[in-house]
Amino acid sequence: MKRGNKVYRKQIGTLLLAATMTAAAMLTGCQGTTKADTTAAEQTGTSAAQAESSGEDKLVVYFSSGMAGGAAWGQAEKGFNDACAELGWEGHYLAPQTPGNTQDMVNNTETALTNGADIILIVLTQEDAAEDVMNRAVEQGVTLIGIATDNDIPAAYIGTDPVNLGYSVAEALIQAMGDKPIKVLTMQSNLTMEQQNDQVAAFEEKLKELRPDAIVADKTECMSNAATAQDKISASYLADPDINCMVSFDSYAGLGGAAFVQENGLQDSFCVVGIDDAPEILRCVQDGSMVCTVAQHWYNVGYDGAYLAKAVRDGGQYERGNDSGTTTLFIDDIDGWVKERGIDMGE
CATH class of the missing domain: 3.40.50.2300 (Response regulator)
Known part of the structure; x- marks a missing residue:
């Protein structure tokens, strides 16, 4: 499309x-x-x-x-x-x-x-x-x-809608970052997926419109694997410590980003915007390793x-x-969302 x-x-x-x-x-x-x-x-x-x-x-x-x-x-x-x-x-x-x-x-x-x-x-x-x-x-x-x-x-x-999703992710990132500089890494399932490429293009378009000073440092893929996502984020961060945020177009990209934040104690300096609302993703928002998630x-x-x-x-x-x-969820939104949707958060 x-x-x-x-x-x-x-x-x-x-x-x-x-x-x-x-x-x-x-x-x-x-x-x-x-x-x-x-x-x-x-x-x-x-x-x-x-x-x-x-x-x-x-x-x-x-x-x-x-x-x-x-x-x-x-x-x-x-x-x-x-x-x-x-x-x-x-x-x-x-x-x-x-x-x-x-x-x-x-x-x-x-x-x-x-x-x-x-x-x-x-x-x-x-x-x-x-x-x-x-x-x-x-x-x-x-x-x-x-x-x-x-x-x-x-x-x-x-x-x-891939365009609306890309716009929502950009708006969520800007809300999460406030007036901080933005140097962002985008991560999707596979760089050959047309739909996700449309999502990322829409994200970049809206980000440029709302924060012309923002920089997209790199676009990468995780093949729907959280460990792969974590490794790639770590490598990008080591190569360029000015990268201070990442946005997800795959559920496991966000989980990998949250694991990277937890492992390195970067809750206050590295912003992860996840995607979807599985219990493990919502728990990451609650514990601060993910700032927010865009629930499809x-x-x-x-x-x-x-x-x-x-x-x-x-x-x-x-x-x-x-x-x-889609619905964007920050920490204050989680309890109401879980109750409304009947989500079992587990242990």
Whole structure:
């Protein structure tokens, strides 16, 4: 997706109501959420038990994702599984052996198509690589929903608007740094991921607008590994001690940054802006090793993505582009967020 080419609308709740589905699905995207009392299954009268008793064949639905488990994708999987259970669908969540590996993700989509998928939710990190399998899926009558980024082939898509996310991260950094000089390191999952490159470009654009004096020292990747993130931040800091902050476009980048801060006692001099709201990330905000985190609503992506597919398949009303949104959390926000979202912080 090229920045500025698509219009995102935060109207997934509206589309679900228009398709006689729940607007109570808007739950947060990382560890531990609770659904509203009235589920979409109750509103539509559809459930696994009803589907079985009526003798209807279950729809076969696949989520070809970017990763197994983790702070973000683990909650996307949970949302997807919850929606499939409510709808009486046969749901399958497929993840690449290596997080974000394009060929693995294309192969998983091929598997879904071979296994008779009625619906495929597909993550597009490198859109051209999946174009052939997506076209064949459409030809076979499969309903395609793009996850986390847009492409012209899927009927609709849902995920965090990369431009809005980049802007939110820049604004969070500026709020965290106050009037201090900014020399920042950006870290993403993989430097070849188009969506994350769009996020970083939007971050740089907003940062330049709001703090023209700020310097982006380097852009790097962590391959969704906290230890790798910590090592790369340490190396960058040793090479240039003027670097005084880092921003994350991968959950594990933030966790690696927090570990770097803790190990070196830099809570008062090195600012980490994390991403997502897994319990381990929120604990880092609480203990000061991370100043704040920009929470993406990953549960919504899986849950609302399934209901978006239903709206498309049933010929209901829906928006083509759906921004699942973000929320920036500082230490004073954590307790209220955890309570509101039903997040289990663990020990």
